[in-house]
Amino acid sequence: MPTSVKSPAPPTGIANAHITVRNLTMAFGSYVVMRNLNFVVRHGDIFIIMGGSGCGKSTLLRHLLGLIEPAQGEIFYENANFTQADPAVRTEILRKTGVLYQGGALWSSMTLAENIGLPLGEFTDLSPAEIRDIASLKLALVGLKGFEDYYPSQISGGMQKRAGLARAMALDPEILFFDEPSAGLDPISSRLLDDLILELRDNLGATVVVVTHELASIFAIGNNSVFLDTQTRTMTASGDPKELLKHSPNPEVHAFLTRGGNNAENPARSHG
Amino acid sequence: MDGTVQATLPPGELSFARKDAATLVVRISGNWHMRHGLPSAAALLNELTAQPRPQKIAFDTSALGQWDSGLLAFLTGVSEVCRQNQVSPDLAGLPDGARKLLELAEAVPEKTGARAEVAQTSFVTSVGAATLSFWEGFSEFLTFFGEVTIAFGKLFEGKARFRRVDLMVLIQDCGANAFGIITLLSFLVGTILAFMGAVQLQQFGAAIYIADMVGIAMTHDMGAMMTAIIMAGRTGAAFAAQLGTMKVTQEIDALVTMGISPMEFLVLPRVIALCLMIPLLCLYSDFMGILGGGFVSATMMGIAPGVYMRETMHAVTMTSVIGGLVKSIVYGVIIAVAGCLRGFQCGNSSSAVGDAATQAVVTGIVYIVVACGIFAFLFNILGI
Numbered sequence: 001m002p003t004s005v006k007s008p009a010p011p012t013g014i015a016n017a018h019i020t021v022r023n024l025t026m027a028f029g030s031y032v033v034m035r036n037l038n039f040v041v042r043h044g045d046i047f048i049i050m051g052g053s054g055c056g057k058s059t060l061l062r063h064l065l066g067l068i069e070p071a072q073g074e075i076f077y078e079n080a081n082f083t084q085a086d087p088a089v090r091t092e093i094l095r096k097t098g099v100l101y102q103g104g105a106l107w108s109s110m111t112l113a114e115n116i117g118l119p120l121g122e123f124t125d126l127s128p129a130e131i132r133d134i135a136s137l138k139l140a141l142v143g144l145k146g147f148e149d150y151y152p153s154q155i156s157g158g159m160q161k162r163a164g165l166a167r168a169m170a171l172d173p174e175i176l177f178f179d180e181p182s183a184g185l186d187p188i189s190s191r192l193l194d195d196l197i198l199e200l201r202d203n204l205g206a207t208v209v210v211v212t213h214e215l216a217s218i219f220a221i222g223n224n225s226v227f228l229d230t231q232t233r234t235m236t237a238s239g240d241p242k243e244l245l246k247h248s249p250n251p252e253v254h255a256f257l258t259r260g261g262n263n264a265e266n267p268a269r270s271h272g
Numbered sequence: 273m274d275g276t277v278q279a280t281l282p283p284g285e286l287s288f289a290r291k292d293a294a295t296l297v298v299r300i301s302g303n304w305h306m307r308h309g310l311p312s313a314a315a316l317l318n319e320l321t322a323q324p325r326p327q328k329i330a331f332d333t334s335a336l337g338q339w340d341s342g343l344l345a346f347l348t349g350v351s352e353v354c355r356q357n358q359v360s361p362d363l364a365g366l367p368d369g370a371r372k373l374l375e376l377a378e379a380v381p382e383k384t385g386a387r388a389e390v391a392q393t394s395f396v397t398s399v400g401a402a403t404l405s406f407w408e409g410f411s412e413f414l415t416f417f418g419e420v421t422i423a424f425g426k427l428f429e430g431k432a433r434f435r436r437v438d439l440m441v442l443i444q445d446c447g448a449n450a451f452g453i454i455t456l457l458s459f460l461v462g463t464i465l466a467f468m469g470a471v472q473l474q475q476f477g478a479a480i481y482i483a484d485m486v487g488i489a490m491t492h493d494m495g496a497m498m499t500a501i502i503m504a505g506r507t508g509a510a511f512a513a514q515l516g517t518m519k520v521t522q523e524i525d526a527l528v529t530m531g532i533s534p535m536e537f538l539v540l541p542r543v544i545a546l547c548l549m550i551p552l553l554c555l556y557s558d559f560m561g562i563l564g565g566g567f568v569s570a571t572m573m574g575i576a577p578g579v580y581m582r583e584t585m586h587a588v589t590m591t592s593v594i595g596g597l598v599k600s601i602v603y604g605v606i607i608a609v610a611g612c613l614r615g616f617q618c619g620n621s622s623s624a625v626g627d628a629a630t631q632a633v634v635t636g637i638v639y640i641v642v643a644c645g646i647f648a649f650l651f652n653i654l655g656i
Contacts, residue, residue, distance in 0.1 A: 065529050091531040099529045105522035109438070119530050122433060167526075 016042045017078070018175065018207045019064065024073035026059055033059055036234050037073070039226045046201055046208045046221045048241060051228035052256065057211045058102070060228065061179055064209065065099060066090055077175075095123060098168030099177045104160035106152035112139060112163050113148035119170045138166040142196065158189045165193075169200070176200065178210040182217055194220050215259065219245075227253050284342070286311040288319045289332075296326035296359075298350070301335035306342030313349030320357050329354060331365035339370065347374050409635065416613040417605075420543060423535045432536040439541040446507045447549035451556070453502055458490075458557040461498055462564025465489055470573055479573050483583035486565030492592045493599075495558035497644060499550060500603035504636035508611035511542055512632035515615025516625040524616070534616070543608040547601055554600035558593065595656055599647055603640050610635040 014020075019041040026033040033056040041047045049057045062068045064075060066082065074083040077093050085093070106115050116135040120126055126134070136148055142162040144155075152160055161181070168176055178197070182190035194217050201208050212218060218225070218241050225244065227237040229252050237244055237253040245257045255261050284304040289297045296319055304310060320326060329350070336343075347370065354361045363371050393401075426432040469485045515538060518524050527534045562584055569575040614632040618624050 062525075065525075067525055067528060094529050095531045097529065099526065101522040101526060103521055105526040107523050107526070108518075108521070109441075118435075118532070122530075122532055 014040045014042065017076075018043045018045070019209070020076040021064075022074050022076070024060075024063065024075065025071045026056060026063055026068070027071035032071070032233060034228055034233055034235070035072075037226070037228075039235065039238050041207060041209060041224065043207055044201065044205065045224045046197065046210065048218050048222035048225035049209065049211045049228065050213055050218060050225055050241070050256070052230050053213065055228045055230040057213075057228060058179055061177060061209070061211050065097070065177065066094065095171065096174045097177060098171065098173035098175070100161070100164045100168045100179065100181060102179045102183060104152065104157075104164035106160055106164055106167065108152050111149050111151055112144065112155075112166075115152070115163065116167045116170045119167070123171060134170070135166075138169055139163070141169070142166045143192075158185050161185065161193070165196070169204075172204060173206060175207045175209065178208065178212070180211055180213075182212060182214045187216075190214070190217065191220075197221055215257065218257075227256065229253075283308045284310050284339075286315060288316075290326070291330060293324045294327040295330055296320070296328070297330050297332050299332045299335070300343070301333075301337075303337040304339040304343040304346070306340055306345070310342045310346055313346055313353055316350055316353055317357075320353065320359060326359060329359055329361045331361075331363070333365055333367060336367065339367070343370060344373055344377065348377055351378065412617075413609065413613060413635070413639070416616075417609050419535055420539055420609060420612075423533070423540050424543075426536065427540060432540060433532070434537045434541045439545060442541050442545035443549060445510075446503065446546050447552065450503065450506060450549075450553060453506065454499060454553050454557050455560055457502060458495065458498055458560035459564040459567075461494055462486055462490060462561035462566075463568045464564075465494070465561070466565040466568035467572075470568065474573070479569075480575060480579065480583055482565060482569050482573070482575070483580045484587035487562055487584040487588040488592060490558045490561035490565075491588050491596050493596065493644070493648075495561055496554050496596045496600040496603060497640070498561075499554045499557045499600055500607065500640045501637060503546065503550060503553070503604070504607045504610075504633050504640065507546060508607040508632045508636040509629040511608065511611030512615040512618070512628040513625055515612055516618030516628040519616065519618045520620055520622070520625060539608075539612045542612055543605065546604045546608040550600050550604035550607075551597045554597055555593075558596060562588075591656055595647075595651060599644070602643055602647075606639045606643060607636045610639065 017040045021037050021039050024037040025035040026037075037060070049060055051057050059068065063070055070083060074081055076082060080089065080093060082090065082093055106112070107118070110118065113132060113135040116138050117128075117131040120131045120134060121128075124131075132148075136145070139145060139147060142165050144159060144162055144166065147155065147159070147163070152163065155163065161184075176197075181193050181197070185193065197208055197210070198221055200206055208221075210217070210222070222241045225238060225241045226235050227244070227250075228234075229236040231252070236250050237248050241257065244253055248254050248257070282302045284300070285302045287299045287301070289299060291297050298316070347366070351361055351374070363374065366374070423432055465486045466482050469482050470479060473479050473481055473485075515524070518538070524534050524538075527537055566577055566580045566584075569580050570577050611632040614628045614635065617631075618628040
């Protein structure tokens with residue numbers, strides 16, 4: 001982390017904190033989306049941001065990425081204050097992250113290899129041939145070997161998503177963000193993506209932050225989470241989703257994790 | 273129910289009866305299809321206010337044929353009227369399906385304050401708001417222009433980055449690919465100028481001065497102006513649509529979080545491409561306009577091409593050609609900046625992309641005309 005950011009360390013005292021969110025209030029003008037968010041993402045976590053549709057999950061993600069400025073509160077990456085950092089330091093921090101956007105967000109004027117090669121060309125001293133090799137490797141990792149010269153419009157939505165993941169992994173990031181990774185994927189592809197996320201965390205040692213409302217994914221991969229409640233406009237629970245399912249005193253959280261409480265089957269058991 | 277019976281049933285009908293003094297029976301009969309139009313719940317109001325005032329409403333649907341959402345819309349209207357008049361509706365007489373759908377529709381209370389308010393603004397207010405938003409737009413434009421300038425500074429320090437291949441594609445797109453339309457329109461503008469001048473000049477036997485008029489008008493103003501307006505409609509709109517779509521699909525977010533400045537990566541090559549190409553197009557437009565004027569002179573007024581050419585070379589000075597080129601570069605900056613700015617400001621829907629393209633053209637042309645006025649004023653002071 002750059003030492004140029006002079007700010008107090010996040011006051012949570014939690015060792016191993018990778019991202020610390022303190023008193024975050026998100027608002028568009030006078031409309032408050034969420035207030036008083038406080039949570040910590042630890043190194044190696046698969047952290048789930050969950051909640052009902054339209055509660056501000058993606059908005060929270062955009063705050064974590066600095067695409068929207070908080071109305072109040074601060075976000076720390078390790079000990080660096082991201083919210084108050086100047087643009088150069090922010091870029092430095094963001095360079096250690098990779099993001100998979102909802103629709104993949106591949107640059108449509110470039111081939112898949114060029115999409116993955118662009119950050120490599122910008123931020124490394126690799127030769128074009130080496131960049132091409134690494135791009136091929138990343139594509140192979142997500143099961144798209146041989147698709148180097150395809151344009152994003154020539155492949156299916158699920159493949160675009162996987163190519164987006166390959167691009168997010170281009171610089172071997174320390175943190176990977178996923179915005180609704182299973183949206184628009186069939187159950188099997190979605191399951192494969194979950195497995196891929198787990199393997200990335202285990203083998204690359206990355207921290208993973210996932211925005212989702214897919215219960216199957218939440219229980220299959222998440223080991224930490226925050227629940228955003230639409231009614232009270234704040235977080236009502238945090239922690240391991242499997243623990244929340246068993247012990248959460250909050251009826252909203254319980255209803256969410258059990259599909260409204262009508263599901264007799266325990267979803268935690270139904271998946272992995 | 274039997275199909276033939278239904279076919280003979282009349283379209284939806286409504287009648288009222290009293291079971292006893294306190295109970296109003298609403299009799300619903302016939303086929304209730306929304307495509308045939310339906311009785312309104314307002315008729316019920318008269319019955320409710322009639323003496324003696326009913327306390328309850330019951331439904332009789334024994335003669336009801338087929339029904340669809342039209343019936344439900346009517347029933348929700350009825351239950352709204354009942355609520356306002358503190359009358360309790362007894363839903364037991366309704367078909368099962370209709371009753372359940374009605375309960376579903378009323379399960380969640382209406383969100384208050386969510387309906388669109390029709391704002392009434394006076395003429396003066398809207399004029400004021402429009403004026404303020406024009407100035408706001410102008411200051412946004414200047415801010416964006418400033419950011420582009422800073423990015424250019426980085427470019428000269430060798431720090432700014434974009435892909436050379438993108439620049440080449442853009443140069444081809446706003447240079448070579450625009451030749452056809454510039455050829456056609458500039459030639460036509462030249463002929464129009466010549467026609468209009470010819471009528472006047474012929475009256476006192478000064479037809480040869482058509483060459484002077486067309487030459488000076490094209491090089492001084494019309495060449496740059498025509499090129500700029502064509503490019504605003506062609507390239508400015510394309511820039512806004514490209515960047516707007518990239519905004520919608522989060523491609524711009526992806527650049528930002530990757531640590532790549534969209535200003536350098538997307539805007540710089542567009543501004544450079546347009547500013548390199550537009551003076552060439554302008555020069556070409558000058559030439560085509562003069563050619564158009566010469567064509568009219570030769571065919572309609574019998575001025576020999578050689579004579580026309582000599583007169584043109586005599587009239588057109590290097591200063592006015594260069595003045596036109598300088599103007600065209602300024603117009604190019606305006607078009608590129610307006611296009612990119614509107615693209616970046618694009619909202620998150622497909623109609624927003626269309627708005628962005630429209631806005632880019634409108635902003636571009638308005639500022640081009642303003643700049644043209646400023647140039648006329650400046651050139652006048654400088655005596656050019």
